[in-house]
Amino acid sequence: xxxxxxxxxxxxxxxxxxxxxxxxxxxxxxxxxxxxxxxxxxxxxxxxxxxxxxxxxxxxxxxxxxxxxxxxxxxxxxxxxxxxxxxxxxxxxxxxxxxxxxxxxxxxxxxxxxxxxxxxxxxxxxxxxxxxxxxxxxxxxxxxxxxxxxxxxxxxxxxxxxxxxxxxxxxxxxxxxxxxxxxxxxxxxxxxxxxxxxxxxxxxxxxxxxxxxxxxxxxxxxxxxxxxxxxxxxxxxxxxxxxxxxxxxxxxxxxxxxxxxxxxxxxxxxxxxxxxxxxxxxxxxxxxxxxxxxxxxxxxxxxxxxxxxxxxxxxxxxxxxxxxxxxxxxxxxxxxxxxxxxxxxxxxxxxxxxxxxxxxxxxxxxxxxxxxxxxxxxxxxxxxxxxxxxxxxxxxxxxxxxxxxxxxxxxxxxxxxxxxxxxxxxxxxxxxxxxxxxxxxxxxxxxxxxxxx
Amino acid sequence: xxxxxxxxxxxxxxxxxxxxxxxxxxxxxxxxxxxxxxxxxxxxxxxxxxxxxxxxxxxxxxxxxxxxxxxxxxxxxxxxxxxxxxxxxxxxxxxxxxxxxxxxxxxxxxxxxxxxxxxxxxxxxxxxxxxxxxxxxxxxxxxxxxxxxxxxxxxxxxxxxxxxxxxxxxxxxxxxxxxxxxxxxxxxxxxxxxxxxxxxxxxxxxxxxxxxxxxxxxxxxxxxxxxxxxxxxxxxxxxxxxxxxxxxxxxxxxxxxxxxxxxxxxxxxxxxxxxxxxxxxxxxxxxxxxxxxxxxxxxxxxxxxxxxxxxxxxxxxxxxxxxxxxxxxxxxxxxxxxxxxxxxxxxxxxxxxxxxxxxxxxxxxxxxxxxxxxxxxxxxxxxxxxxxxxxxxxxxxxxxxxxxxxxxxxxxxxxxxxxxxxxxxxxxxxxxxxxxxxxxxxxxxxxxxxxxx
Numbered sequence: 017x018x019x020x021x022x023x024x025x026x027x028x029x030x031x032x033x034x035x036x037x038x039x040x041x042x043x044x045x046x047x048x049x050x051x052x053x054x055x056x057x058x059x060x061x062x063x064x065x066x067x068x069x070x071x072x073x074x075x076x077x078x079x080x081x082x083x084x085x086x087x088x089x090x091x092x093x094x095x096x097x098x099x100x101x102x103x104x105x106x107x108x109x110x111x112x113x114x115x116x117x118x119x120x121x122x123x124x125x126x127x128x129x130x131x132x133x134x135x136x137x138x139x140x141x142x143x144x145x146x147x148x149x150x151x152x153x154x155x156x157x158x159x160x161x162x163x164x165x166x167x168x169x170x171x172x173x174x175x176x177x178x179x180x181x182x183x184x185x186x187x188x189x190x191x192x193x194x195x196x197x198x199x200x201x202x203x204x205x206x207x208x209x210x211x212x213x214x215x216x217x218x219x220x221x222x223x224x225x226x227x228x229x230x231x232x233x234x235x236x237x238x239x240x241x242x243x244x245x246x247x248x249x250x251x252x253x254x255x256x257x258x259x260x261x262x263x264x265x266x267x268x269x270x271x272x273x274x275x276x277x278x279x280x281x282x283x284x285x286x287x288x289x290x291x292x293x294x295x296x297x298x299x300x301x302x303x304x305x306x307x308x309x310x311x312x313x314x315x316x317x318x319x320x321x322x323x324x325x326x327x328x329x330x331x332x333x334x335x336x337x338x339x340x341x342x343x344x345x346x347x348x349x350x351x352x353x354x355x356x357x358x359x360x361x362x363x364x365x366x367x368x369x370x371x372x373x374x375x376x377x378x379x380x381x382x383x384x385x386x387x388x389x390x391x392x393x394x395x396x397x398x399x400x401x402x403x404x405x406x407x408x409x410x411x412x413x414x415x416x417x418x419x420x421x422x423x424x425x426x427x428x429x430x431x432x433x434x435x436x437x438x439x440x441x442x443x444x445x446x447x448x449x450x451x452x453x454x455x456x457x458x459x460x461x462x463x464x465x466x467x468x469x
Numbered sequence: 470x471x472x473x474x475x476x477x478x479x480x481x482x483x484x485x486x487x488x489x490x491x492x493x494x495x496x497x498x499x500x501x502x503x504x505x506x507x508x509x510x511x512x513x514x515x516x517x518x519x520x521x522x523x524x525x526x527x528x529x530x531x532x533x534x535x536x537x538x539x540x541x542x543x544x545x546x547x548x549x550x551x552x553x554x555x556x557x558x559x560x561x562x563x564x565x566x567x568x569x570x571x572x573x574x575x576x577x578x579x580x581x582x583x584x585x586x587x588x589x590x591x592x593x594x595x596x597x598x599x600x601x602x603x604x605x606x607x608x609x610x611x612x613x614x615x616x617x618x619x620x621x622x623x624x625x626x627x628x629x630x631x632x633x634x635x636x637x638x639x640x641x642x643x644x645x646x647x648x649x650x651x652x653x654x655x656x657x658x659x660x661x662x663x664x665x666x667x668x669x670x671x672x673x674x675x676x677x678x679x680x681x682x683x684x685x686x687x688x689x690x691x692x693x694x695x696x697x698x699x700x701x702x703x704x705x706x707x708x709x710x711x712x713x714x715x716x717x718x719x720x721x722x723x724x725x726x727x728x729x730x731x732x733x734x735x736x737x738x739x740x741x742x743x744x745x746x747x748x749x750x751x752x753x754x755x756x757x758x759x760x761x762x763x764x765x766x767x768x769x770x771x772x773x774x775x776x777x778x779x780x781x782x783x784x785x786x787x788x789x790x791x792x793x794x795x796x797x798x799x800x801x802x803x804x805x806x807x808x809x810x811x812x813x814x815x816x817x818x819x820x821x822x823x824x825x826x827x828x829x830x831x832x833x834x835x836x837x838x839x840x841x842x843x844x845x846x847x848x849x850x851x852x853x854x855x856x857x858x859x860x861x862x863x864x865x866x867x868x869x870x871x872x873x874x875x876x877x878x879x880x881x882x883x884x885x886x887x888x889x890x891x892x893x894x895x896x897x898x899x900x901x902x903x904x905x906x907x908x909x910x911x912x913x914x915x916x917x918x919x920x921x922x
Contacts, residue, residue, distance in 0.1 A: 022521055022567050022789050024514055025555065030568055032575070033509035033582070040510075051823035052847050054854030056486035056873075057493075061477055061601055062515065062557075062587060063535070068475055079540050082516070084557070086591035087534045102478065104515075104537070114475050115483055122485070124872040126857040129486070134515060138539035148514055159857035163830070163840075167855075285840035336475050370504035377616070387616075387738035394505050401507030402620075404579040404612035419577040420509075 027139070027147030037368030039150075042179065042350050042357070043132055046152045049175040050130040053167055055154050058129050060111035062136075066103045072110045072335065080137045081106055104136040108153045109332075109345070116157060117336040125158035132350075144320040144352050155345030157332060162275055165309045165328065166282035168346045172313055172324060173290045179353065180362045183316040184323070187296035190276055190309050191327075193259060194300060196269020200262050201238050210234070211300035214246075218298075222247055225298075252280065252295045259297075275308060305329055311346055318359065320352045372464055373400035374417040375426045378408065385428045389438065389453070396457050398464070400426075418443060423469050424460065480592070480600030490821030492603075495632065495803050495810070496585055499605045502628040503583040506620055508607050511582050513564035515589075519556045525563045525788065533590045534559055557589040561606045562785075562798070569610065570789040578611035585803075597773040597805050608798030610785060615728055618762045618781065619735035621799045625766055625777060626743045632806065633815045636769040637776070640749035643729055643762050644780075646712060647753060649722020653715050654691050663687070664753035667699075671751075675700055678751075705733065705748045712750075728761060758782055764799055771812065773805045825917055826853035827870040828879045831861065838881045842891065842906075849910050851917070853879075871896060876922050877913065 024030055031039065047057075063084050070078055082104040105111055108131045116123065132152045139145055154171065156164045169186060176184050194214070198207040213228035220228070222243055229239040245258065256273055263269030276295065283289045301310040308328030315323060326346030333341045357363060373393055375386045386402055393400045401422070403413045417425050427439040438456045441448045442463070451459055463469075477483055484492065500510075516537050523531055536553040558564055561584045569576065585605045592598055607624065609617045622639060629637050647667070651660040666681035673681070675696050682692040698711065709726055716722030729748065736742045754763040761781030768776060779799030786794045810816060826846055828839045839855055846853045854875070856866045870878050880892040891909045894901045895916075904912055916922075 020520060020789070021518065022570060024571070025516060025518060028514035028516055030514070030571065031512040032572070033511060036510040036512050052850075052852045054824040054852065056823070057489040058486060059484040059489050061481035061483070062589070063478060063481055063601065065474065065478060067473060081540045082537050083540055084535050084537055087532050087536055087553075087556075100540075103540075117475060118477070118483065119485070124869060126869075128854070128857070136515070148516065156857055161830075161858050163836075163855060163859070164857055282836070282840060285837055287841065287844045336473070370509070371507040377614075383616075383735070384738055387735060388740065391740045397505070399505045399507060401581070402616060404581070404609055404617055405614050406616075416577060416579075 025147070027141035027145075029146060029148070034368060038357075038363050038366065039350065039354060041366060041368070042353055043150075043152065045178050046175045046348055046350070047130070047132065049171050049178065050154050052174075053128075053154075053171055055128045055130040055156075058112070058115060058131055059133060060105065060108075060115055060131070062105050062134070063102050064105060064111060064114070066101050068114050068336075069103050069106055069110060073106055077106065080139055082136045082138055105133065106137060107135055108133060108151050108347070109155075112153070112155065113333045113341075114336055116341065117333050117338045120338060126156055127158055128154070128156045130154040144355055146351060149349070149351040152348040152350050153345060154347075155343050157341055157343035160342050162278040162309075163282055164344050165275075165279045166286060168311065168326065168344065169279070169283060169290070169293060170286060172311070172346060173292075175348065176313070176323075176353075179357060180360075181315065181353070181356060182360055183318075185292045185294050185314050185316070186290060187294050187299045187312045187314065188276075188279075188309060189296050189299040190272040191300075191306050192268045192272030192275065192308065193297065194272075196259065196263045196266040196272055197242065197297070199266040199269060201234055201242060203234060206232065206234065214298045215300040215302075217246075246297050252289075252293070255295050255297065279309065301325060301327055309344065315356050318352075318356045320355055322349070323352045323356060324348045367469060369421040370399040371401050371420065371422045372398050372469060373424045373426055373460065374413065374420075374422045375400060375402045375428070376410065376413050377403040377406050378410075378427075378429055379406060381430065382428055382433065385433050386426075389426060389428060389456075392457060393460070396461065398457075398460060414441075414443075423467070424463070426456075478600070480594035480598075482599060482601070487821060491810075491816050491819065492803065492807060494819060494821075495806055496603075496605065498631050499628045499801055499803070500583070500585065502624050502631065503607050505627075506581075506607075506624055508581045508583040508609075511565070511568060511584055512586060513558065513561075513568055513584070515558050515587070516555050517558060517564060517567070519554050521567055521789075522556050522559055522563060526559060530559065533592055535589045535591055558586065559590060560588055561586060561604050561800070562608075565606070565608065566786045566794075567789055569794065570786050570791045573791060579609055580611055581607070581609045583607040597808055599804060602802070602804040605801040605803050606798060607800075608796050610794055610796035613795050615731040615762075616735055617797050618728075618732045619739060621764065621779065621797065622732070622736060622743070622746060623739060625764070625799060626745070628801065629766070629776075629806075632810060633813075634768065634806070634809060635813055636771075638745045638747050638767050638769070639743060640747050640752045640765045640767065641729075641732075641762060642749050642752040643725040644753075644759050645721045645725030645728065645761065646750065647725075649712065649716045649719040649725055650695065650750070652719040652722060654687055654695060656687060659685065659687065667751045668753040668755075670699075699750050705742075705746070708748050708750065732762065754778060754780055760784075762797065768809050771805075771809045773808055775802070776805045776809060777801045820922060822874040823852045824854050824873065824875045825851050825922060826877045826879055826913065827866065827873075827875045828853060828855045828881070829863065829866050830856040830859050831863075831880075831882055832859060834883065835881055835886065838886050839879075842879065842881060842909075845910060846913070849914065851910075851913060867894075867896075876920070877916070879909075 083100040084102040134148055134150050136148050172186050194211055195207055198204050198210045209232040213225050217225050226243055259273050299312055306327035307330045310327035311325055312322045313324035324347055328344040330342050332343050375390050390400055390402050425441045432439055436453050437450050439450050535557040537555040587601055587603050589601050625639050647664055648660055651657050651663045662685040666678050670678050679696055712726050752765055759780035760783045763780035765775045766777035777800055781797040783795050785796050828843050843853055843855050878894045885892055889906050890903050892903050
C-alpha cells in the first residue's frame with residue numbers, strides 16, 4: 017500500500033498553540049476597538065446557498081468559490097444529474113447583505129456590525145495568500161453621515177497602533193474625486209477605465225499608467241499633465257486646493273472634495289488627523305462597488321500588499337431585493353497583519369503561555385500534597401499543571417516546563433512534606449527558594465505580577 | 470422571475486449580536502478553565518483531504534461528510550470524471566490525530582491541547598442538532614496517568630459550574646468494568662453486544678435492555694440478575710464493593726475497579742469528589758474507540774441528550790501510522806450548552822452590550838463638543854457611540870439607545886456648550902443630571918462600576 021498523504025491541503029494551515037494565541041491577540045485587539053466605537057458582532061454560516069453567492073464576485077470570483085455537497089448525493093454526480101447548490105463563504109460582505117435582508121425587521125438602524133470569520137477561496141496559494149483566511153469587517157449601514165468615515169479611519173489608526181505595527185499608512189480617496197478627474201480629462205464616460213489605470217500606479221509606476229491611459233485612448237497631453245499633478249509630493253490641504261481649481265465645472269468632483277473636507281473636519285474635532293493618513297488620488301479600489309470614500313491600508317516594505325481596505329457603497333442589498341441601503345465599511349486582513357507583525361518582531365514580548373507553574377510529580381506519596389497545592393493555585397486563578405505522568409525522572413519534568421515556557425517549577429518531595437514547605441525554582445534565572453505552604457500563594461502571585469508573566 | 474430564496478440553509482444558523490456575545494461567553498469560560506489546567510490551543514483547517522476523514526466515522530458518518538470541490542472543477546463533474554478529494558471537518562478528534570502525526574517532532578509530550586472549532590455534518594436537522602456546530606475539546610496524549618482522568622472530571626465540574634448550569638450530572642464508567650460484566654455473564658466475546666444494549670438504558674429503560682440482551686442471546690437468568698444489580702440506587706463506594714465481589718476472577722474487571730478507585734483517590738486529594746459525579750455502570754459510549762475511563766455529561770429534564778462526553782483511548786494515531794499514542798479527552802457541546810443555559814434563564818444577567826454611552830448628534834454646531842467628548846470617553850476605555858446620523862429628531866436617537874440597550878445618553882446642546890456642561894440621562898430610571906465637563910468622565914466610570922453595567 018502506498019504511504020497515505022496526510023499533509024494539509026495546499027493553501028490550508030494548521031495553527032500551533034503559539035500561532036493560535038498570537039492570532040487571538042490580533043482578533044481581540046481589533047474587536048476591542050470595534051466595540052469601543054459601538055459595533056456589535058454577527059456571524060453567518062460557513063455554507064450558503066450557491067445562488068446567494070454566485071454572480072456577486074465577478075466571473076473570476078465565481079470560479080474561486082468552493083462548492084459543497086453531501087456525501088449522500090454522490091450518486092447524483094456519478095450519474096451526471098448533480099447540480100451544485102451550496103458553497104463556502106467567500107467574503108463577509110455578501111453574507112452580511114443577505115443577513116440584513118433576512119433580519120431587516122429585527123435590526124435597529126443605523127446598524128453597526130462587526131464580523132470576524134474565516135472565508136475560503138480556491139485561489140492559487142502564494143506568500144500572504146491562503147485558501148482559508150480570516151476577515152475582520154466593520155460596517156455601518158443606514159447612515160450617510162461622514163462621521164462614519166471619520167470613525168472608521170480612527171478605528172484603523174487605533175487598532176493598528178495598539179498592535180504596535182510600524183510604518184503603516186492609511187490611504188483614502190473618494191470615487192467622486194475620480195469622477196471629477198475623468199471629467200477634467202474630458203472623458204467622464206471613461207471613469208472606469210481611468211480607475212483601472214490609476215489603480216495600477218503601485219505596481220507599474222507613473223510611466224506604466226501613462227501607457228495604460230494612452231492605450232485606453234485618453235488624450236495624451238492632458239493625461240501627462242494629470243499624472244504630473246498626481247505625482248507631486250503634496251500634503252492633503254494642498255491636494256484639495258489643487259483639485260478645487262481643477263473641478264470648477266465638475267459637480268461630482270466638487271462633492272468629492274466637500275466630502276473629503278468634512279471627513280477631515282470631523283477627524284480634527286475628534287482630536288487629530290493621523291500623520292499617516294494620505295489623500296491618495298491614485299487609489300481606486302476595484303470597479304463597480306464603491307460610490308464615495310474609499311480606504312486602503314499598506315505597510316511600507318512589508319511585501320504583502322494591503323492589510324485592509326473598504327469604502328462607502330450605496331446599494332449593499334439591492335441584489336437581494338432591498339433598495340437604498342447605504343453604508344460604509346472597512347476590513348482588516350488578519351492573516352497579513354499576522355505576517356507583518358511577525359516580520360516586525362511584534363510577537364516577541366507577547367506572553368501567551370497560560371501555565372505559570374509546573375508541579376513536579378515525583379511519586380504517589382508526594383501527590384498527596386501536590387494535588388492539594390495545584391487545587392489551591394487554581395482556586396487563586398494561577399494556571400498550573402501537575403506533570404501528567406508520575407516519574408522519578410526530574411530532568412524530563414524540568415525539560416517539559418522549559419519547552420512549554422512554564423516559568424516556575426514547584427517541588428514538594430518527602431522533605432518538603434515533612435516541613436510543610438514548597439521549593440520553587442524560577443527557570444529563567446535558575447534561582448531556587450523554599451517557602452512555607454502558608455505563604456507560597458501570595459508569593460507566587462506577587463512574582464507573576466512583578467515579572468509581568 | 471421567481472422570488473429568490475435567500476433563507477439560510479436547513480441546519481445552518483445566523484447569529485445575532487446577542488447570540489454571538491452569549492456564545493463567546495460560553496467559549497471564553499470553557500477556555501479559561503482549559504488554560505487553568507495547562508491546556509493550549511491548536512486549530513486545524515476546515516477543509517481536509519477526503520482520505521484523511523473517510524472511513525474514520527463508520528459507514529453512517531461517511532455519508533454525513535460534506536464534500537468540497539473548486540468551482541473550477543465543474544467540468545469534471547459534468548462529464549462524470551470527477552472524484553471528490555476534499556471534505557469539511559466532521560469532528561475535532563481525527564484532525565487532531567492527523568495534527569499530532571504531522572507535527573510529532575515539534576510537540577512536547579505529554580501534549581495537552583484544546584480546540585474550539587466548528588464542525589459540519591449532513592445530518593437531518595432537529596432540536597439541538599445542527600449541520601454546523603461548535604465543539605470544544607480537550608485531550609492529553611502521551612500519558613497513561615489517571616491523574617488526567619481526574620483533572621478532566623474537575624474541568625467538567627468547574628466549567629459547567631462557572632456557567633451556572635443547574636442539575637448537570639457527570640456520569641463516568643470504565644470500559645474494563647464493562648469487560649468484567651461481559652465476563653461475569655460468561656460471554657466475554659460478546660462485550661460489544663453488551664455495550665450496545667446497556668447504552669440504550671436511557672432511552673428504552675431496564676425492560677428494553679432486558680429484551681435486547683435476550684435477542685442477543687445472553688443467558689436469561691444471569692442477564693436479569695445483572696440488570697437488577699445495575700438498577701440499584703447505590704453510591705459509588707457501594708457499587709465498587711459489589712463489582713469487587715463480581716470480578717473475583719476477571720482480571721480486566723479488577724483493572725477497571727482499580728482505575729476507578731485511583732481516579733476517586735486523586736479527586737479526593739484535589740479537594741473533593743463532586744456530588745454530581747455518578748458511577749454509571751450502564752454508560753458505554755459507542756463501540757470501538759474507548760479503552761478505559763469514559764465520561765458523559767447530562768442535564769436533567771433538558772431534553773437535549775448529553776452536553777459532553779469523552780474517554781480514554783489507546784490508539785489515537787494508529788490509522789495515520791503512529792503507534793501507541795494513548796490519551797484521554799473530553800468534549801463540550803457548546804450549542805447544546807447554549808440551549809440549556811437559555812432554558813435555565815442563565816443569560817438574563819449577562820451584560821453583553823459593549824456601548825455604555827450614546828452621544829446625541831443634534832446638529833453640526835454641537836458636534837464640535839460631542840466628538841471631543843466621545844474621544845475622551847474612548848480614551849478612558851468607555852465604549853460609546855455618537856448617533857451616526859445628524860438629526861433634530863431626539864426621539865429617534867433615544868429609541869436607538871433604548872433598542873440597543875445603551876444605558877446612558879449624553880446631551881450636549883447649545884446651552885450645555887455655553888456652560889461647559891453635559892446633560893446625562895440614565896435610561897433605566899429616566900433620571901437626568903447635569904455635570905461639568907471636567908467631572909463627567911470620573912462620574913460615568915463610577916456609575917458604570919456601581920451599576921455593574
